[in-house]
Amino acid sequence: MEKRSVFNSWWLPILFALPQILLILLFFYWPAIAVMKWAFTLEPPFGGAAEFVGLTNFKEVFADPFYWKSVAVSLIFALCGTFFTILVGLVLAIAVDRQLPGSGLFRFLYILPYAIAGPAAGMAFRFILSPERGLMASVNAAFPDFWNPAKYGTHALVLVIVIFAWKWAGYTFIFLLAGLQSVPRSLAEAAAMDGAGPIRRAVDIQVPLLAPTLFFLLVIMMTEGFVGSDTFGIVHSTTGGGPNHGTEVMVFRIVDEAFKGLNYSGASAQSIVLIGLIMIFTFIQFRFIEKRVHYK
């Protein structure tokens, strides 16, 4: 028979859970409620109680062309970032899964970037890919302005996406490697007997069987790309949202508005739109993509 330990009093279990409950209340529910409140009110400039203004804040946000630009930048950032993190992670995982000599070392090396904080990676890449002194400097010497993220918004956006992918590929790599190793080796062997080479085996057998993992990573990475702390950190430390709002992702714009512009109401309204967007994305993913996933 199964033995269960049972608390005799009601307050003891609550006491054990209290630290966690406090943390959640303090850092999740309270800010969330504050954001809801700010989004629909306006602080009078010279003090006094906040005024309820209905949807005015939202109307203002939607009327701002830079806001729509940040939505577009965020979309591109999240979609490309997700695509490349998963692609790079998958290629690395398939390579390591072949267990050629030295794969243990590479497994370690590929996971490593994930342990580095986004802003730090951003700083490093600012130098590595600096147009005057970095890896691209010699190309720039031959073709001036071939690579200049300080001048061109698209270059800057490519730069932050590269940093994001560099860091998060380590994360997708772990999951995909674990997924690959749970695919029975005899399946790949059977495919080899059927005449398929390594790439064909990866495409026909291994990747389809990774579908659940890929779907999971799709949801996680899209969310991370939209609201992850790294998204803000990388943009903040690398381009500061520029040049000309070219890398101003939604989270960056929200923080900028709130703490530089001190426009809490506008920032809160944007946060709520962002949350709504993420919910829609996650819904679409579950509704339309999950159906194609084989869970065996």
Place this chain on the structure above:
Amino acid sequence: MNKVSKMADIDIRAVRKSYGKTQTLHGVDLCFASGEFVVILGPSGCGKSTLLRMIAGLEEITAGEIAINRRVVNRLEPRERGCAMVFQNYALYPHMTVAQNIGYALKVASVPKVERERRIKETAKVVGLCEYLTRKPAALSGGQRQRVAMARAIIREPKVFLFDEPLSNLDAKLRVTMRAEIRKLHQRLSATSIFVTHDQVEAMTLADKLVVMNKGHVEQVGQPLDIYHRPASVFVASFIGSPAMNLFDTRVEVDTASVRIGAAQVPIDPALAARLRGRDLTIGIRPEQCVVLPDGGRVPAKIDFIEELGSGRVVHAEMGDQTFAAVIGEHVNVRAGDRIGLELPSSQLHFFDRDSGRRIDMEINSSVPQQVAGASTLAIAH
């Protein structure tokens, strides 16, 4: 199908396999004729799968050579060797339908869709899977999965079929059916087949040529009946036949021309006794060859317990400090605890050298006349 081009002979020369420092195959030499049905039999862990996988190209060959149709294949990829393999767990692609599973090899080979579908139907008919072509493997029974695995192998019309314990996941009845079907299929396709198993009944019933392996060595190669009647070593003697052969460690007593088994003396040919003087021997006799006499006989024994087989019974008896099994008919009336006598016909005794475990071949115990050595010759069978 064009049979001639589909056949291949296989030469395995001094093949070794090591994983790191541990060696699992210690020099295997085998030669299979084309169209032969070879069964590799041995206990679990003896290296059967390893050998099969080396032929398939799934495992690196540490030393030695494997040639298929006189072409050394050591460095060839699996797809270049022309072998098809049926895996023990079937290894069906779970995300593909039965038809896609069967046709995958053709798809990889870029066979046009129309022809591919025709051949999938044809093959499905051979193994009786026509109604299941659109199902996924998860929706099939064990026997049906087994058939898909077979179909996937035959559709390629391979020169060599490799089977790695393909029946061990099936229930007993299905195993018998599939065994017969595999044999029929072989007669039809007549590709060289290598079938790995640890089940001696499968091995005896299927094999043209039987290879018995133990601990990474080949113990004996031959026709199943030859191996049954003339096991080349103590290992083969104990591994083949059910119930297992009775084995006793003993010596020859020259002055009485007999061997001591338990408390009893079994007389043997005096010339033989003279030859075996002073040697440590292991003597074997099959339970089917022992005669049980309810009212006492040459060797007194006491029945421990009796196993019913339906067609007969196995008597487990004790004589002195030795235990002993004998097969009796159902009409013999004995019970556990009874005192009985045993007849051990000396013509049915198998003699083995105790140190090497190898057979000592003598006329006296050989029932296969054409391989009899001269009466006075003493040979250790290879």
